[in-house]
Amino acid sequence: MFKIGELAELAGVSKRTIDYYTQLGLLEPVRSETNYRYYPEESIERLRLIDALKKQHLTLEEIKERLQIIQNQPDAADEIVDKIEHLQEEMKHIQEELLELKPLLKQLNEQQIKLMTKPLAQQGYTLLHTLAILLGGDPFIN
Incomplete structure (x- = not known):
């Protein structure tokens, strides 16, 4: 104590x-x-x-x-x-x-950037959605 x-x-x-x-x-x-x-x-x-x-x-x-x-x-x-x-x-x-x-x-052109970052964007969205659900509800559902 x-x-x-x-x-x-x-x-x-x-x-x-x-x-x-x-x-x-x-x-x-x-x-x-x-x-x-x-x-x-x-x-x-x-x-x-x-x-x-x-x-x-x-x-x-x-x-x-x-x-x-x-x-x-x-x-x-x-x-x-x-x-x-x-x-x-x-x-x-x-x-x-x-x-x-x-x-x-910054060394890449716009098309290369989109191609390279697309998987990150999809995973980021999934992670954000999962965190939102775990921490207090689904912000994407009204």
Whole structure:
């Protein structure tokens, strides 16, 4: 069990962030007899998951909903955090590769560019569609 300051330091966030997340119900402290708040070790992992979900541009309310779902399946939380972090690393790598590709494409004519990038465009569309479905619905269906 950690005091608020200890948890904040271990998680790399401010005490104010811990307070705010507690008020929103994202973190659940245990109260001592003297009314001090203590946070269980799982709070560090929960803060990592909150951070990963924030990086996906989810609102704190959406994060709260997802945490409630995960809470019903606690064994899945670690796996979810790991997979989200892995996907973030992969997407960063893809962005870097695309930036390296941009100057090379300038050496081609328009027809060559279309021919070379068509498979990327199709895969990108499929990936975007899949991500949209996983992260909250299908944006292509009204």
